[in-house]
Amino acid sequence: MNFDCSTAPHPGAADLVQAPREGRSASLPCLHYRLDEPRNGKLPRHTVVLSHALGCDRAMWDALAHALAREHRVISYDHRGHGGSDAPAADYAMADLADDAARLLRELDTGPVVWVGLSMGGMVGQELALRHPALVAALVLANTTSGYPPAARAAWRQRIDTVRAHGIEAIADAVMERYFHGGFRATHPALVAEFRARLVSTDPAGYAGCCRAVGGVDTGARLARIAVPVLVIAGALDEGTPVAMARTLADGIAGARLLVLTRASHLGAIEQPEAFEVAVADFLASL
16 A cells, blocks of 8 residues: 555644555565654644664554654654565665665655664664665664674674574574663563564564674765764663764764763663653754
């Protein structure tokens, strides 16, 4: 199902507010997406795309999407290899994931969007802004990096080998320890269990393919070419993409601002949802 932007509600026409729409892209690999129109019945202030982390899916953004959809058009989607999207059995590159996003945005006729990406989603956002700059009006890059040192790249290769040999279950506990800090795991066991179940239900071939893309991310030498407003968000407790990596991003992009969330690890949008929402809303208001 493709969304026709000509059906957006007119200003003040609250009775014409549309229910959320879900569909799949017409081009391959098919991507599953959800589109929320502004609930206030007005034309959207911005079109916001929410791009999820490795081993998650678009549902990780449900709370933020609901909050932002009061006055913005919000699109969330599953990366290839995740959720309801296709999972080609191949090694993916970050350029593939960015081109997927560009295909979807062109099909939905969005025009330039504000891209909010966390972890892998932030890497896709960087590559999208570099490969398809006309599609990006601004970026929020959360808990992400422009590249990994050699030791970390080797660790990603090891993760791929483990998943291919033993399945995602073999790495699930270690991933949860990276995604959520110990205090959060102790106080929110049901939520952590939900994310663990989502991780192990991910297609193993798609997960391994995306691990290849994440481990090979390399935008550092090109960051100066990103010429849109950028907010970089880091978690003070994030071991996977520590604050130093966020600072490299902010330093490499002219005018970028860095915000560090305390008591947040890798999935800062889940551990500190209110602070994350405020940061994104304030950034949108500044555009």
